[in-house]
Amino acid sequence: MSLQTDNRKFSERTAEGIDNPFMRSAVSSAQDSLKTRRLTAATALGEWEEWRKAGQQIRQHTLKHLDYYLQELAANIERRGGHIYFARTKEEASAYIGRIVEQKSAKRIVKSKSMVTEEIELNHVLLAMGCEVTETDLGEYILQVDDWEAPSHIVAPALHKDRKQIRRVFAERLGYQGDETPENLARFAREVLRQKFLEADIGITGCNFAVANLGAINLVTNEGNGDLTAAIPKTHIAVMGMERIVPSLEEMEVLDNLLCRSAVGQKLTSYITVMGPSAPGEADGPEEFHLVVVDNGRSDILGSEFNEALQCIRCGACLNVCPVYRHIGGHSYGSIYPGPIGAVITPLLGGYDNYKELPYASSLCAACTDVCPVKIPLHEQLIRHRQKIVEQGRTGTADRLQMKAASRVLSSPSLFGKVLRLANPGSRMVSSRGRIVRGPGIVKGWINARDLPQPVRQQDSFRSWMENRKGGAGK
Amino acid sequence: MKVSIFSTCLVDLMFPNVGKAMVEVLERLGCDIDFPASQVCCGQPTYNSGYLEDSKLAMKNMMLAFEHSDYVVGPSGSCIAMFHEYPEVFQGDPQWELKAISLKNKSYELTQFIVHVLGVTDVGAHLEGVATYHRSCHMTRLLGEKETPFQLLEQVEGLRLEPLKNSDNCCGFGGTFSVKMPEISAQMVDEKCACVAETGADILISADMGCLMNIGGRLSRNGRSIRVMHIAEVLNCVPAAAQGGRSL
Amino acid sequence: MNMQQSLNSNNNQESFLDHIAAKLGRGRIHHVERPKLFLPGRKDAPATEELVGILKEQCFFIHTQVIESSPVILQQTLDDLLAANGGGAVLVSADPRFAQYGLKFADPLLWEAAAGRDENIRRAAAAGTAVVFADYALAESGTIVVESRPDQGRAFHFLAEHYIAVIERSRIVPRSTQAAADLNRRVMTGEPIGSCINLISGPSNSADIEMQLVVGVHGPLRATYVLI
Numbered sequence: 001m002s003l004q005t006d007n008r009k010f011s012e013r014t015a016e017g018i019d020n021p022f023m024r025s026a027v028s029s030a031q032d033s034l035k036t037r038r039l040t041a042a043t044a045l046g047e048w049e050e051w052r053k054a055g056q057q058i059r060q061h062t063l064k065h066l067d068y069y070l071q072e073l074a075a076n077i078e079r080r081g082g083h084i085y086f087a088r089t090k091e092e093a094s095a096y097i098g099r100i101v102e103q104k105s106a107k108r109i110v111k112s113k114s115m116v117t118e119e120i121e122l123n124h125v126l127l128a129m130g131c132e133v134t135e136t137d138l139g140e141y142i143l144q145v146d147d148w149e150a151p152s153h154i155v156a157p158a159l160h161k162d163r164k165q166i167r168r169v170f171a172e173r174l175g176y177q178g179d180e181t182p183e184n185l186a187r188f189a190r191e192v193l194r195q196k197f198l199e200a201d202i203g204i205t206g207c208n209f210a211v212a213n214l215g216a217i218n219l220v221t222n223e224g225n226g227d228l229t230a231a232i233p234k235t236h237i238a239v240m241g242m243e244r245i246v247p248s249l250e251e252m253e254v255l256d257n258l259l260c261r262s263a264v265g266q267k268l269t270s271y272i273t274v275m276g277p278s279a280p281g282e283a284d285g286p287e288e289f290h291l292v293v294v295d296n297g298r299s300d301i302l303g304s305e306f307n308e309a310l311q312c313i314r315c316g317a318c319l320n321v322c323p324v325y326r327h328i329g330g331h332s333y334g335s336i337y338p339g340p341i342g343a344v345i346t347p348l349l350g351g352y353d354n355y356k357e358l359p360y361a362s363s364l365c366a367a368c369t370d371v372c373p374v375k376i377p378l379h380e381q382l383i384r385h386r387q388k389i390v391e392q393g394r395t396g397t398a399d400r401l402q403m404k405a406a407s408r409v410l411s412s413p414s415l416f417g418k419v420l421r422l423a424n425p426g427s428r429m430v431s432s433r434g435r436i437v438r439g440p441g442i443v444k445g446w447i448n449a450r451d452l453p454q455p456v457r458q459q460d461s462f463r464s465w466m467e468n469r470k471g472g473a474g475k
Numbered sequence: 476m477k478v479s480i481f482s483t484c485l486v487d488l489m490f491p492n493v494g495k496a497m498v499e500v501l502e503r504l505g506c507d508i509d510f511p512a513s514q515v516c517c518g519q520p521t522y523n524s525g526y527l528e529d530s531k532l533a534m535k536n537m538m539l540a541f542e543h544s545d546y547v548v549g550p551s552g553s554c555i556a557m558f559h560e561y562p563e564v565f566q567g568d569p570q571w572e573l574k575a576i577s578l579k580n581k582s583y584e585l586t587q588f589i590v591h592v593l594g595v596t597d598v599g600a601h602l603e604g605v606a607t608y609h610r611s612c613h614m615t616r617l618l619g620e621k622e623t624p625f626q627l628l629e630q631v632e633g634l635r636l637e638p639l640k641n642s643d644n645c646c647g648f649g650g651t652f653s654v655k656m657p658e659i660s661a662q663m664v665d666e667k668c669a670c671v672a673e674t675g676a677d678i679l680i681s682a683d684m685g686c687l688m689n690i691g692g693r694l695s696r697n698g699r700s701i702r703v704m705h706i707a708e709v710l711n712c713v714p715a716a717a718q719g720g721r722s723l
Numbered sequence: 724m725n726m727q728q729s730l731n732s733n734n735n736q737e738s739f740l741d742h743i744a745a746k747l748g749r750g751r752i753h754h755v756e757r758p759k760l761f762l763p764g765r766k767d768a769p770a771t772e773e774l775v776g777i778l779k780e781q782c783f784f785i786h787t788q789v790i791e792s793s794p795v796i797l798q799q800t801l802d803d804l805l806a807a808n809g810g811g812a813v814l815v816s817a818d819p820r821f822a823q824y825g826l827k828f829a830d831p832l833l834w835e836a837a838a839g840r841d842e843n844i845r846r847a848a849a850a851g852t853a854v855v856f857a858d859y860a861l862a863e864s865g866t867i868v869v870e871s872r873p874d875q876g877r878a879f880h881f882l883a884e885h886y887i888a889v890i891e892r893s894r895i896v897p898r899s900t901q902a903a904a905d906l907n908r909r910v911m912t913g914e915p916i917g918s919c920i921n922l923i924s925g926p927s928n929s930a931d932i933e934m935q936l937v938v939g940v941h942g943p944l945r946a947t948y949v950l951i
Contacts, residue, residue, distance in 0.1 A: 011658075018662055030934045031751070032641075049881035054762055064747065065755045067740040070744065074736060080918070086739035138940055139931035156931060163933055182932035186940050198848065222883050224927040224942030231877035231919075242743075247757045249910065254760065264930070267781065267864035271940060271942070272922040277736035279918040281873040283836050283843045302746040323645040327662040360656060363649025363663070364523055365612035386525025387859050395525070403521050407529035410484065411536045412517035423488060445657030449664065450692030450800065455488045462482050462494030466510040469495075 001118040002090075002449070005150035005246065006334040010357035017328040023152075023160040025331050030159050034320040037265025038371065045261060055258045056375040058251045059311035062243075063302065069212040069245050070293065082277035086242075090120035091297045095372045097204070097237055098125050100290060102234055106131065106201035110193075112219070112226035113137035114206025115154055115314060116217055116241050118336045119349070122204070134196045136225040138189055141164055145173050152330025154312075154337065155258045155263050155316035159217035160329055171379070203229035207240035207388035208313070209255060210291065213248045216276035216289065220256055220288025236286035242293045243302075243310040249274065260372035262315035267448055297349040305384055307342050311374040318368035318378055322362050329339055333358060340368035344381045355395055359385035402442070476593075478506040481549035481558075481582070484516040485684045493684060495575070496711035497550045497585055503713070504593055516538040517557040524529055524651050527564075534561055538574040546592065547582040549681050550707050552614020553650075555584040559618060584614060585624040585707055586682055597630035602712040604702075607639045607676040609646060609667070609690065611683035624682050624706055630710060637674040648689035664693045673700060682706045752765045762900060767901050772861040774895045775950065781786035781865035785925035788947040797951055800950025801854065801887065804947055808885050817874035820856045820889070824951075828854075836873035844878050853943070859905070860890045860948075863898035866924040867948065870917025877919045886926065886943035890950050 006013055017023065042048040062069055074084045082365045087093035101109070109131050111117065126133045135144045139158035143149040146169045151157030156212070158166070161182040170176035170185060174192065178184040205226050207217040217238045219226040230236045240346040246252045252274070260266045267435030278285035301310055319325050330338035335355065341356040359382045362368075368378040389395055395403075430438045436452040446452055458464060478501055482494045498508050520532030538561070557659045559582065561575035568575075589595050608624060615621050628636055647653060647663025654660075658712050667690055671679055679694070679701050681687045691703035732770070734779040743752045755900040769777075771938045775791075782789045804811060805828070815821055817835060832846040846851065855875065857867035871877050880886065896902060909916050927942030938944065 014656075014659060018658060026933065031932055035643075047762075050763040054760060058760075061758055065752065066747070067743040068755045070743070084736070086736050088739060088742075135614075136941065137893070137931070138929045142931065156934070158931055159934070161932075166932060182935045182937050183853055185932055186929060186937040190940055194848075197941075198844065213907075214916075222927065223929045223940040227877065227881050227921070227938070231881065234840070244669060246756075249903045249907040250760060251757075253899045254762065257899065261780050266785075266924075268861075268866055268922060268924050270785070270868075270924050272924075273936065274920040275877070276918055279871075279873075281836050282871060282876060282918060283834070283840050283873070284837065284876040284878050285871065285919060287560050293739075295742075299742055299746045305749055308624050316873055321643070323647070324656075324659055326644070327659055327666075328533070359650070361659070363612070363643035363645045363650065363652040363660070366616040367612065367643060367645065370616050382525060383525065386523070387527050390525040390527070399524075403524055403526045403529060407518075407521045407526060407532050410518065410521070411532035413513045413515055413536070414625070416487075416515045420488065423908075428622055430940065442651075442654040443864055445654040445660075446692070448657055449661035449696065450689060451695040452692055453489055453688075460491055460493035463510070465491060465495060466480070466482075466498070467512070470510075 001123060001148065001150060001336060002121045003119050003337070003346065004354060005336060006331060008289065008334075010332070010334065013334055014328045014332045017332040020329065022162055023325060023329045026160055026162060028326050030156065031320050031326055033467040034265065038262055038317055038320065041261035041265040041267060044267070045257070051254070051258060052373055052375050054254050055373050056311065058181070058246065058254060059313070059374045062245055062251075063307065064311055066243065066245070066302065069247060070242065072247060073210050073215060076213065077276065077291055080215045080277045081305065082215065082274060082291060084291045084293065086293045086294045090294070093120040093239065093292050093294045094122050094125040096292060097122060097239070100128060100235065100237060101126065101129060101131060101202060104201060106235070108196070108200045109133045109202045109204060110196050110200040110229050110233065111135050111204045112206065112221065112229040113140050113157070114205055114239055115336055117204065117239050118151070119296060120239070120294060122239070134193065134471055136196065136229060138186060138223060141189055141193065142169065145169050150331060150335060153316060153319055153336065160331065197228045197232050202235045202237060203233040204237045204239065205229050207238045207244055207291070207337070208259065209252050210240055211244040211249055211252055211274060212245055214274065214276070215272045218252050218256070219271070219273045219275065220259060220269050221271045222264070224271050227271055227273055230286065231284050234286065235288045235290070236261055237290045237292065239292045239294060242295050242298055259313050259315050260318040262371065262373040264344050301348050304391040306348055306381060308345070308376050309341070309348065309381060311376050312341055312345070313374055315373060317373065319370040321367040321371050323367065324363065328361070333361070340378045340382070341376070344378060344385065347385060352394060354388060356389055359389065398441070420461055421458045424457045425453045476506050477545045478508055479544035479547050480508055480510045481514060481541070481547050481554065482510070483549055483551045483554045483579040483684065485506065485688070486550060489688070490705070491715045493550050493707050496705070496707040497548070500598060500707060500710045501548065504589065504595055504598065511540045511544065517554045519537055519557040520650050522557065525702050531564065534564065535571065538571065538578050539576055542574065543579060545590065547578065547586055548588045549582070550585050550705060551685070552584045552611050552618050552620060553683050553685060555582050556613045556617035558582040562612065584618060584620060584682060587620050590623040596626045598627065598710050599629075599633040600710045601703055601714055602709055603633040604678045605635045605637055605676045606678035606680050607637045607671060607674040609639060609671070609679060609681040609686055610642055611681060611686045614647050627706070627710060628680065631712070634709070637676050639674055640670045646686045646690050648685045650685065653689060664689055668693050668697065668699065672699060678702045678704055680704050680706050680709055700722050764900070765897065769897060771892050771895060774897060775849060775892065777862040778860065778865055779897060781863065781924070782948060785865045786928070786946070787865060787925040788945070790947065790948065791950045794824055794951050795849055797889065797949065798826055800949055801826065802914060803878055804887060804949075805852055808945070814847055814850035814853040814879065814883055816855065816879065818856050834874060834876055834879050841874055844882070847878050847882040850883045852885040852887060853879060854887045854889065855880065857888050857890045859902045860895045861897070861902055861922070862895055862897050864924050866899065866922050868902050869921050869923065871919035872917060880921055881942045884944045886946045888923070888946070888948050890948055892950060
């Protein structure tokens, strides 16, 4: 898996999404339940807006002093006997991890869910080296068993699959003979994966936040797979996006509270762990601990007009409220980062050549901005993307001409007056029974699904009515 | 009180009755109405499409059109929210920034104006029926106005309001979104229509004509006979005796 | 080739950080004051009994059984719990509180540094139940906090099917804020702190299949808190 999960055209991907009734019903029921859970948890905390502001301030402060905190983190990791590696590119990151695997002659690797390892195409590199790689998050494991299918949600990767599909995949690939109840499917995965944990040579995890003054990483999970991945194998490699850092446990605590409530509506998830290299005398935990800090395009966002996107803590709340995500599903975005935050960061990490449609996959309803626990102005960032796309001349001639013409008309009373005069007679040629039935590009998109009334005659317009009223002295 | 009407281009071009209703309601509440004729559009269609420089033309035109107004009132939470965005857009522009702030400070969406400025919640309207209300995203989230439409509708005699399921979800209009991504937009409006139908209401009300044109267009395409009304039209449903009683 | 030499290719650290500073439009900085956090929420210190009430209520939501016991009857409480769960081996640590409360189990498995990684993990996986003492308990979220030590490793908490945490009432604080502040105080003052700090709130769970909650995935299937 890389950032890009699907290289077909955006319209083809969305058409497939829209045409997938199971996925859509799974996504909308998940959204409805997650929305309620988030709201309940936020309300229970009280003064949610104040907490959001605290979260925003923490993220902004850390980003503003990112080099300082990364340096402090590095010093503390090394003081504790761990290794830290700074990777500018995804190639550097996965090559470094590959070198560790080689030197350990590691064959069996367990992983806990990490979006950034998808981004650096780590599994691809490890599999090519002949390693057995096992994703241990239940959702990720399901996708792996199903031929490494792409995740469709950043928190619940297998959201688009139903229990029947999962049972079938487990039966075909793993010889599962039980029924389709989630309990039994999960219990089966537990047995298979328990063995993988016990046999693993290396454990690879992501990192929700690195804690600078402690030289540690923080993992937030419900299943406990992250802890087993980090505790049992002799080598633990953690991979983090370079911006995912906090000064101390106090800031981490605020963000973890925001994260858990926003992501899954829990006060805290079952397992929140702060871990680093093992201390002398400890029997388990990593004998060797590596933290790989990944840039891979993030530094180009830093200090830019999209800087706020780096505040993201990957809670997925914006996906859970997005009406567009609701109907097209995660795979339509063609990126491991779907939904509103995906539409903002995917073009930044992957470029407009592949992703220039994503910023338009939003009605700008701002539901995302409203729920973001660290106050990223997501819908404004989408508009900013559109501005960039226009600036770079990527919108196409027809669009540009239409918009130029529109802006002329919409800023000139006399031109608008002409439009008012001509709109009704003009529309008569394409209308039937007071409704427009055909028209060019933009009109067609509308009338394919909806009726469009004809514009009124100029003399019936509101403007004329106002004028006449003023003239008609009696009024 | 002197009030300048901001009709919005959609009302101007397609829905004159909404503008008329707004004027009549405000006059009945004692406002002195004018209509600066040089107004056109708030610039949102081009702004949201990323054509920033082009949209500034429309914005400047609006700032000039309403330069001498005391209050600017419009029948759209979305267009008023765009006005409220002007200071951001013209930040640091020596010629326009202050004008932008001034326009922002005096612009109100209709229901906001009636409740917060005029201090009225009962406008004396009477409408028999069962209605449901669609909150527009821009009015609730960008303008931050959630309550005033309900405060006013609750006082409309004879009207029963049914809650709308998933009322937070966008109807799929989104201005140019509905024509740029028509397939996705159609799915969104379909779900909205289903939720509207589920309420059993015979009237759908909103404070934004864009949303209503979208939902109404889909309802009508599907042959549903739900009456679509802008909240100004609802508030203008007054018993004949009360009409024309324009207080000055 | 020496492992450390080849892997510590960290001569890129400085250029990496320089690059970040440049993107931020400035040179490198070497001192930053951490801004003080102004957090909302209650500023008073609720009485222990109120905290116990909050903890018990929250545990209902996180599928965790809470049993009120006391130092005197703790052994009996634990024995009853073990019997109810079908007996089996009990994973314990050398935490001095086991001795302090005079706890003894019929079939104990001890986590001890001397036994080494493989043997400790084997013991942890062979145990039906793991028993720990909480270092802090957080009322609001129903969380216990434990730190790794040579006598109580990281995998200790994750391999047994049943997880029992004994909570001394005096260790209950309102929420994670207080635990984080105290832990960070220890970091800042250089007091010893576990190489791994676990905040555990009930049994492991997952909603990855159709958003339906399954309690008990990789970690314990059941969790019980015993208040003394």
